[in-house]
Amino acid sequence: MKPGDSFENEFVITQEVQNGFISLFRDENPLHMDHRFAREKGFEGVVMHGNILGGFLSYFIGECLPVKNIIIHSQEIKYVKPVYLDEVLLLKAEIKNIYESVNAIEFNFAFQKKINAIVVAKGKFQIGII
Amino acid sequence: MKPGDSFENEFVITQEVQNGFISLFRDENPLHMDHRFAREKGFEGVVMHGNILGGFLSYFIGECLPVKNIIIHSQEIKYVKPVYLDEVLLLKAEIKNIYESVNAIEFNFAFQKKINAIVVAKGKFQIGII
Numbered sequence: 001m002k003p004g005d006s007f008e009n010e011f012v013i014t015q016e017v018q019n020g021f022i023s024l025f026r027d028e029n030p031l032h033m034d035h036r037f038a039r040e041k042g043f044e045g046v047v048m049h050g051n052i053l054g055g056f057l058s059y060f061i062g063e064c065l066p067v068k069n070i071i072i073h074s075q076e077i078k079y080v081k082p083v084y085l086d087e088v089l090l091l092k093a094e095i096k097n098i099y100e101s102v103n104a105i106e107f108n109f110a111f112q113k114k115i116n117a118i119v120v121a122k123g124k125f126q127i128g129i130i
Numbered sequence: 131m132k133p134g135d136s137f138e139n140e141f142v143i144t145q146e147v148q149n150g151f152i153s154l155f156r157d158e159n160p161l162h163m164d165h166r167f168a169r170e171k172g173f174e175g176v177v178m179h180g181n182i183l184g185g186f187l188s189y190f191i192g193e194c195l196p197v198k199n200i201i202i203h204s205q206e207i208k209y210v211k212p213v214y215l216d217e218v219l220l221l222k223a224e225i226k227n228i229y230e231s232v233n234a235i236e237f238n239f240a241f242q243k244k245i246n247a248i249v250v251a252k253g254k255f256q257i258g259i260i
Contacts, residue, residue: 017154024150025185029192031201031260041199041260049192050202054184055155062159062179069171071161072180074253076206123204130161130171 001066001105006094009064010114011056013048014086021052048083053111053121060091061127070127073104077123088114096124103129131196131235136224139194140244141186143178144216151182178213183241183251190221191257200257203234207253218244226254233259 022028030037031047038046054077061072083089093109110122152158160167161177168176184207191202213219223239240252 020150020154021185021188024147024154025189027185027188027192029200030198032192047201049188050205051181051184051188054181055151055157058151058157058179058181059155062157062162068160070159071177071212072209074206074208075180076204078204079202082201 001095001098003095003098006092007060007064008090008092009056009060011059011089011091011111012086013052013083013089017052018048018085021049021055025049025051027051043082045084048085048087050077050079050121053077053083053089056089056091056111057109057125060093061125065127067129069130071130073126073128075123075125077121079121081118081120083111083120087120089120090114093125105129131225131228133225133228136222137190137194138220138222139186139190141183141189141219141221141241142216143182143213143219147182148178148215151179151185155179155181157181173212175214178215180207180209180251183207183213183219186219186221186241187239187255190223191255195257197259199260201260203256203258205253205255207251209251211248211250213241213250217250219250220244223255235259 089111093107096108097106106126110119219241223237226238227236236256238254240249
């Protein structure tokens with residue numbers, strides 16, 4: 001792996017994923033559960049939990065990179081646009097820096113809607129090679 | 131809510147939570163699954179997925195704050211120490227800044243081990259009032 005290398009994977013927040021997340025973590029905030037509330041607040045419908053994208057990052061980092069002997073040091077995410085049920089998202093991550101002295105690699109990433117490439121969330125994460 | 135106000139909640143990554151997270155997001159990286167691998171890498175045992183703490187933050191933000199009409203703008207977390215199965219964690223969050231002009235509130239947070247107050251993860255998140 002070297003700076004500029006990029007990796008991607010597709011994700012969808014299906015009803016099954018949303019239900020699983022709610023059942024696991026019990027965040028039943030009305031923005032995620034109540035269509036009428038969400039529409040009154042100006043959204044198209046209930047908004048998916050931002051931390052579902054964190055679960056996708058977990059899979060991406062743990063399973064989609066060319067090395068398995070890694071641990072996450074830090075993770076930052078900005079939620080740019082609401083994500084709705086069943087939207088197909090493309091996660092793209094690019095190596096920004098490699099810190100050889102401490103065996104760490106920093107990535108920039110973005111989740112885009114597959115249909116129009118609009119970025120819904122972006123940020124960075126740093127992993128350590130263990 | 132005003133700067134300095136603080137909120138807290140207890141969380142535990144039980145076997146049920148870990149299994150639920152793996153079943154939902156399919157991150158089966160050996161650090162999370164293979165005790166021998168984790169010990170060879172210098173850990174006491176398999177390390178819990180960092181993004182499980184993101185699920186706890188989702189619950190905390192969506193359900194434990196005094197207002198429900200909120201959305202997460204951004205979230206940053208640094209993983210300071212590994213978290214192991216069944217450790218009792220205390221999440222403490224404090225309001226750092228309130229940006230009235232844009233209806234946003236910034237919090238600092240830390241997850242501590244309840245038994246000895248050692249911080250395992252820390253960071254900040256910003257929410258918007260909707």
